[in-house]
Amino acid sequence: MTLILAAAHQAGWLGQAIDLSVEWLLANAQGLFDLIKVSVLALVSVTEMVLEWPPAWLFALITAALGFWRVNGGFALFVLLGFNLVLAMALWSEMIATLSLVLTASSLALLIGLPLGILSARSRLVWRLVRPCLDLMQTMPAFVYLIPAVMLFSTGAVPSILATLIFAMPPVVRLTHxxxxxxxxxxxxxxxxxxxxxxxxxxxxxxxxxxxxxxxxVNQTIMLSLSMVVIASMIGGGGLGDVVLRGIQQLDVGMGFEGGIAVVILAVILDRLSQSFAGRRGSSLQQRLRAWIALWRSS
Amino acid sequence: MQSEISIKSVWKLFGRSSAELVEQLRSGADPEELHASRGVRAAVQDVSLEVRAGEIFVVMGLSGSGKSTLLRMLNGLISPCEGEVTVKGCSLNSMTAQQLAELRRHQMAMVFQSFALFPHRSVLENAAFGLEVAGMPRKARIDRAMQALERVGLAAEARKRPRELSGGMQQRVGLARALALDPPILLMDEAFSALDPLIRKDMQDLLLDLQAEHRRTVVFISHDLDEAIRIGDRIALMQDGRLLQCDTAQRLLHHPANDEVKRFFRDVDVASVLTVEAIVQPPPHLSVCDVGEPLPDEGGVTMYVTDRLQHFRGLIRPGLGWVDMAAIKTLSTGTSVKAAIDVVATSAEPVPVLDDDKRLLGVISTRQLLLAMEAGD
Structure with a gap:
């Protein structure tokens, strides 16, 4: 199978150059990558530990209370029912794993993206350099990031988070700018x-x-993180993406849908909660729409 | 009087400007042509002005006359291509960014046509903005801002957001934000132009009240001649980036430098601009008597009587004898001719005009009143 693919398409000179540079990085900067790997791993482990600490019912109640405060009663009810469904599907620990990947990746993306956005707004030169990079990051098919991530960091949570970080960072930089x-x-x-x-x-x-x-x-970055984290299950990111991937591999429609529904529940909760911090309550959808229109006009 | 702000042959060109272009304009090149050929717009051309301490100085012109640009050169928001702006004896040209920021924090505050209030701050925090930037501690600046809000009558709205207020109230916040700094100089950029006529008049009164309490130097930009005449101690008329004339409203009206100035004043109600002291005449018959009741004169004329220090005492009417000043209608200085019409028309003899110390400046007859009003048209 691999042989046939290789015969059908050899990487061109650009691809070879990228291969070479990745190899060079592997040979010369292994220490740096190890450092990154260890610290990201520590971060995601701590996050997962914190999220796993409360029992499912307490976690659901806390989230529902937050939802009641920030959004409304209907949303709080949705949180309770949604988490209940996840529990019923026996996907709780997978969901927590996905959530910790999302939170780690998006907080790293914000940590880099916010200052970069501010810098871009203050200096025309920085923006001129950053903008094409953002275009590249956003239009490059998401799967492509998985390959160098695996080469540099092997498989597991760390390359998943880093690929997600790159994929999810552009909106926060753009919208801050x-x-x-x-x-x-x-x-x-x-x-x-x-x-x-x-x-x-x-x-x-x-x-x-x-x-x-x-x-x-910030909201967009969190949502993109979630979508990428699911894709990153292909390189061993784990969590709900794994369930979906197993569904595909075993052609098990039921399993795939269960994973998918859990992702949707998590997505809705993350979206509404992060949106609620975007400004006045109740007008966030309108505001978001306006911001998006402005964004498209500007780019 | 010493000058607080002085502007010396200042030029500002927008677009790709150069010293050579200024030179071309100075030697009589047509600005329109320059705009068409080089894409350069001459916003301010060779303007020189002196603003005196404590006066309300109105820069008046139609839109595009360069008045807003001129105002922004006073606090360095825009720097001139050529020429020099001096504030309290310090030239802005040689100031560093830091010095310029200090000047803006302590010497001058600006009020904007669009109000330019910060929507994310409460009314009180808006009023405290300048003090916050200047580094005043929270407690002290909140107190000062509250005082400023009280002064403009908005203490009750302190906790609200600017968007919850009407236009007039928003501009009061804008004024309070400037007043909180207690700056010696106020720059007002068409500050009242966006308001309804009635509210605008209220705001003008508020400004005049503030001036009466504590005289600041106010540079006021306006495109409304009535407003300029109403509040301005002196008016600078601008057109197409050039200064036409700078003087008091009365002198602009009576001694216009050119036809353009005359055109500005064509539709002005002369009677409301002129004040009585501008048309006052010496009394035809005057007698000085310090005490007691002066003897009736036999000449059959009205005799005006003052003491030796020229304080008005009363008059002697032919055939009727002595009338004390308490029983006579008089006019005080600063009254507009319009307001005097009624008094003069219903009086039997020319009406005496008195200054603040009740000294007799002269009299106004019906004839003089009519002549003055005719001269303006």
């Missing part, structure tokens, strides 16, 4: 006229005004 850039000129002028330094302008005028847009980016 957009949010800051689209702050009305008269507010900037007002800030300047009262003697703001560049730093004061950023933290007292631009960032507070950009928060709804930035939070939309």
């Amino acid at each position: 957009l949010g800051i850039v689209q702050v009305p000129d008269d507010l900037i002028e007002a800030g300047r006229s009262f003697g703001c330094s560049d730093r004061q302008l950023l933290w007292k005028v631009q960032m507070p005004n950009a928060v709804p847009t930035v939070m939309t980016g």
Whole structure:
């Protein structure tokens, strides 16, 4: 099978160059990769430990309470019923594993993406460099990231998280940049006229005004993380993706759907909760729509 | 009076400007042509002005006349291509960014046409913004901001968000944000232009009240001549980036430098601009008497009587004798001619005009009133 594929298509000169550079990295920067591997592994293990600590009923209650506070009663009910279904399908520990992968990957993506977005908004040069990278990251088929991730970090949670990180980072960078850039000129002028330094302008005028847009980016990053984490089960990421993958491999429609439904439940809960932090309650959908329209216009 | 802000032959070109282009304009090149051929717009051309401490200085012109650009050069938001802006004796040209920020924090505050309030801050936090930027501790700046809000009558709205307020109230917040800093200089960029006429008048009154309490130097941009005349101690008229004339409203009206200035004032209600002291005439017959009741004069004319220090005491009507000033209608300085019409028309003799110390400046007759109003048209 592999032989036939190799005969049908040999990597071209560009592919060979990329092969070579990955090999060079493997040969010369193994220490760095080991360090990254260990720290990401530690991070995801701690996250998983924390999430696994409460029993399922307590976890569901806490999430429902959060949902009641941030969204509404109907959503809290959905959380309880949804988690109940996951438990009934015996997919609880898989869901927790997926959740910890998502949380680790998206918090790393935010840790890098937010400062990068701010920097892009403040310097035209940085934006000119960052923008094509973001385009590349967003349009490259998600599966492609899996190959170098496996080569550099072998299989397991760490390459899954890193591939997810790259896939999920663009929205938060883009929307942070957009949010800051689209702050009305008269507010900037007002800030300047009262003697703001560049730093004061950023933290007292631009960032507070950009928060709804930035939070939309955060929401998108979390959602993309979830979709990528499922795909990353192909390289041993584990969790709900595994269930779906097994369903495909064994042509077991029922199993595939069970995994799929659990992913959907998790997605809805993550989406509504992260959205609720995007601004005023109740208007977040409209706000999100507006931010997206603005985003497409700008790019 | 010392000048607080001075502008010396300032030029500002937008687009790809250069010293050579300024030179071309200076030697009489047509700005329109330059705009068409080089894409350069001459916003401010060779403007020189002195703003005195404590006056309301109105820069008046139609949109596109360069007045807003001129205002932004006063606090360095826009820097001139050529020329110099000096505030309290310090040239802005040589200031570092840090010095400029300090100048904006302590010397001048700006009020905007679009209000430019921060939507994420409460009214109180908006008012405290300037103090926060200047690094004042939280407690102190909240107190100061609250005082400023009280002064503009918005203490009750302190916890609200700006968008919950009406336009007029929002601009009061904008004014409070500037006042909280207690700056010696206020820059107001068409501050009242976006408001309804009635609210606008209220805001003008508020500004005049504030000036009466504590005189600041106010540079006020406006495209509304009535507003300029109402609040301005002096008015600078601008057109197409050039300064046409700078003087008091009365002098602009009576001694226009050119036809463009005249055109501005064509539709102005002269009677509301002119004040009585501009048309006052010396009394035809004057007698000085310090005490007691002066003797009736036999000449058959109205005699105006003052003491030796020119304080008005009363007058002698022919055939009727002495009338004390308490029984006579008088006009005080600063009254508009319009407001004087009624008094003058219903008075038997020319009406005496008194200054604040009740000294007799002269009299106004019906004839003079009519002549003055005719001269303006």
